[in-house]
Amino acid sequence: MQQRTLGRQGLTVSAIGYGAMGTTFAYGPGDDTESIAAIRTAHDLGVTHFDTAELYGWGTGERLLGAALAPIRDKVTIATKFGFTPETYAPNSRPDHIRQVVDASLLNLGTDSIDLLYQHVHDPAVPIEDVVGTMREFVQAGKVRYLGLSNTDAEQIRRAHAVHPISVLQTEYSVFSRESEELFPVVDELGIGLVAYSPLARGFLSGAVQPRSAYAADDIRHQLEWWAPEHFDANVGVTAALTEIADAKGIRVSQLALAWILAKRDDLVPIPGSRNPVRVAENVAAADIVLADDEVARIDALSREVRGKRAMG
Numbered sequence: 001m002q003q004r005t006l007g008r009q010g011l012t013v014s015a016i017g018y019g020a021m022g023t024t025f026a027y028g029p030g031d032d033t034e035s036i037a038a039i040r041t042a043h044d045l046g047v048t049h050f051d052t053a054e055l056y057g058w059g060t061g062e063r064l065l066g067a068a069l070a071p072i073r074d075k076v077t078i079a080t081k082f083g084f085t086p087e088t089y090a091p092n093s094r095p096d097h098i099r100q101v102v103d104a105s106l107l108n109l110g111t112d113s114i115d116l117l118y119q120h121v122h123d124p125a126v127p128i129e130d131v132v133g134t135m136r137e138f139v140q141a142g143k144v145r146y147l148g149l150s151n152t153d154a155e156q157i158r159r160a161h162a163v164h165p166i167s168v169l170q171t172e173y174s175v176f177s178r179e180s181e182e183l184f185p186v187v188d189e190l191g192i193g194l195v196a197y198s199p200l201a202r203g204f205l206s207g208a209v210q211p212r213s214a215y216a217a218d219d220i221r222h223q224l225e226w227w228a229p230e231h232f233d234a235n236v237g238v239t240a241a242l243t244e245i246a247d248a249k250g251i252r253v254s255q256l257a258l259a260w261i262l263a264k265r266d267d268l269v270p271i272p273g274s275r276n277p278v279r280v281a282e283n284v285a286a287a288d289i290v291l292a293d294d295e296v297a298r299i300d301a302l303s304r305e306v307r308g309k310r311a312m313g
Contacts, residue, residue: 001046001287006193007167011146015287017049018042019273020065024057039068041277045284051271053081054101062108080105083120093123095134118148128156132163154186161190168193175257175303176201177310199270205257225308234307258286260299
């Protein structure tokens with residue numbers, strides 16, 4: 001698979017990565033055996049970058065990913081994140097908490113070094129300078145290679161980068177969610193790469209979208225505006241129009257959505273996640289799809305018809 005460079009500090013990853021959130025969090029119960037098979041299928045097909053977080057099962061997601069990648073640890077990059085309090089899900093980036101979480105993440109992942117460490121969400125109670133200063137300690141100790149931020153704004157990115165180079169901004173980005181384009185100028189200025197989470201719009205662009213009633217009670221889609229009754233039918237219409245474009249190319253709408261992301265920038269890496277090895281293979285195949293300029297423009301136009309906002313700012 002084609003490789004892409006994220007930031008100016010030397011991080012290179014596959015053009016499509018793997019997001020492991022759904023293996024243990026947000027989308028109802030999973031099957032560990034199937035999830036491990038999906039992760040290993042991704043690597044067999046060329047994926048070298050895998051993303052998880054403490055939040056995803058409070059360590060269970062990291063342990064599952066670490067076990068899946070243990071035989072090939074030296075051939076992949078692993079990203080994880082800190083930044084929440086388990087009891088309340090409130091932001092928590094206090095330095096002592098960061099140290100505790102990162103040490104636990106190293107154990108959970110079964111590794112001596114985390115390739116990419118993110119602050120998961122901005123914590124207004126802790127100056128970003130203190131956060132990145134603590135993250136830098138792990139770089140200096142050889143326990144972390146590169147630093148990233150997620151779910152933040154331009155001011156925080158600038159202040160963070162002044163303390164230690166930030167290699168990656170992870171943000172929600174898809175045909176359904178383009179709000180983060182307002183951050184493109186600052187990442188261009190500072191030389192920061194981009195990782196797109198939820199590139200298939202939480203499954204709306206998977207080709208198998210269903211109403212809220214079809215999902216388990218603890219599924220995150222019960223909380224998302226795209227599935228709200230007042231928006232759902234209109235968004236299904238957008239997906240149908242996208243599917244027509246995909247059908248004309250002989251590909252799936254999910255592959256069209258990923259190819260669109262890859263066409264937007266050469267330093268942008270989507271991290272779709274699936275517990276199904278067949279779906280993983282379909283996602284990975286999107287790396288070889290080339291969209292014409294007029295196809296990108298048609299998708300851009302359809303994206304403006306999406307109703308509802310993304311989940312996080």
